[in-house]
Amino acid sequence: MPSGGLVPKKYLLVQPVMMRVVVGLLPCLAGSVLFFGWRPILVTLVALTAGTLAEAAFTLRQGKPVTSAVFVTSLIYSLSLPPTVPLWIVAVGIVFGVVFGKMAFGGFGYNVYNPAMVGRCFVYISFPIFLTARWVPPFGSLAEGVRGWLPPLDAVTSATPLRLVQAGQDVPLGPLFFGNISGSMGETSALLVLLGGVYIIYKKAAQWRLAVSCLFGAAATASILYILRVPGVPDPLTNLLAGSLLFGAFFVVTEPISGPKTKPAQWVYGVGIGSLTILLRRYSNFPEGVMFSVLFMNTFVPLLDRAVKFFQEKKKAQATAS
Known part of the structure; x- marks a missing residue:
C-alpha cells in the first residue's frame, strides 16, 4: 500500500485548513444525534459519500485528487437539512451542489458560489x-436521543422558531441557546x-471579519426594525439565536x-449578508434567509474586491503624486 494512510495521496488531497473546519463541525453533528437520534448520521454519511463520488467523477479522470474541501461542503449541506429529509433528496442535492x-x-x-448553499437551494x-x-x-432528553433513531413521525410539524416568531409568538431563549427545539439537524444549538x-477562528481556518461582520449586520438591522416596532420582528438576540444565522455566519459566510x-x-x-438575512426573514415568504443572502x-464578490483595489491604487497614486 502506498504511504500516506488508508487513501493514497494521488486520490485524496488532505487540506489541513479544511480538516480543521471538519473538526469545528463535529459539535454540531454530535448535537444532531443528541437531539434527533442516529438518523442524522446516516444523512451525513449519504451526503459525504455522494459528494465525494461526484467530485471524484471529475478529478480522477483528470489525474487530480479529490480535495478534503468536499467533506466540509457535504457536512455543511447535511447539517442544514431537516432530520426527516429523504435520503434520495440528500444525494440529489449534494451532487447538484458539487x-x-x-x-x-x-x-x-x-x-x-458556495457549493453547499447551491445544493441546498436546489432541493429547497x-x-x-x-x-x-x-x-x-x-427527543425529550439527551439519553433518548442517544438511544433513538428519530423522534416519532406523528409529531411532524411545520413550526420552527422562526415560523413561531413570524406568527407573533414568543420563543424562549433557553431552547434556542441549547438547541432542544425543532429545526435543521446541526443548526438548532447556538452553544454548539x-x-x-x-x-x-482560533485555528485560523476561518476569517473572523466575515463572521463578525455578518452578525453585526444582522444585529444592527434587527435592532432598527425592532425599535421601529415592525410587526413580526423579534428582539435582536432572538433573531441571532434562531434559525441558521449563527451557523451560517461561522461556517458558510467564512x-x-x-x-x-x-x-x-x-x-x-x-x-450585507447579515442585513439581507433579517430583511428576507421579515419581508419574504421564506422564514430563513441565510442561504439566499x-x-x-x-455574485458581487469580484466587484467588491475590484472596487477595493481600485480605491487603494487611486489612494496610493494620489499619495505618490503629492
Whole structure:
C-alpha cells in the first residue's frame, strides 16, 4: 500500500485548513444525534459519500485528487437539512451542489458560489414540502436521543422558531441557546455552533471579519426594525439565536473561495449578508434567509474586491503624486 494512510495521496488531497473546519463541525453533528437520534448520521454519511463520488467523477479522470474541501461542503449541506429529509433528496442535492456549484467552475479554488448553499437551494426550491414542512421536535432528553433513531413521525410539524416568531409568538431563549427545539439537524444549538465557530477562528481556518461582520449586520438591522416596532420582528438576540444565522455566519459566510479576499470587502460582504438575512426573514415568504443572502452576495464578490483595489491604487497614486 502506498504511504500516506488508508487513501493514497494521488486520490485524496488532505487540506489541513479544511480538516480543521471538519473538526469545528463535529459539535454540531454530535448535537444532531443528541437531539434527533442516529438518523442524522446516516444523512451525513449519504451526503459525504455522494459528494465525494461526484467530485471524484471529475478529478480522477483528470489525474487530480479529490480535495478534503468536499467533506466540509457535504457536512455543511447535511447539517442544514431537516432530520426527516429523504435520503434520495440528500444525494440529489449534494451532487447538484458539487457539480454545478464547484466543478462546473473548474473545481476547488474557482467556484463563484458556495457549493453547499447551491445544493441546498436546489432541493429547497425543488422539494419544498420535505425541506420546510416536515420538522420533528427533539427527543425529550439527551439519553433518548442517544438511544433513538428519530423522534416519532406523528409529531411532524411545520413550526420552527422562526415560523413561531413570524406568527407573533414568543420563543424562549433557553431552547434556542441549547438547541432542544425543532429545526435543521446541526443548526438548532447556538452553544454548539459557537464552540465550533470559535475553534475554527482560533485555528485560523476561518476569517473572523466575515463572521463578525455578518452578525453585526444582522444585529444592527434587527435592532432598527425592532425599535421601529415592525410587526413580526423579534428582539435582536432572538433573531441571532434562531434559525441558521449563527451557523451560517461561522461556517458558510467564512467559506474562503466564494468570499472576498480584501479586508474592506469582507466587512461589506458580511454586513450585507447579515442585513439581507433579517430583511428576507421579515419581508419574504421564506422564514430563513441565510442561504439566499449568501448566494446573492457571492455574485458581487469580484466587484467588491475590484472596487477595493481600485480605491487603494487611486489612494496610493494620489499619495505618490503629492
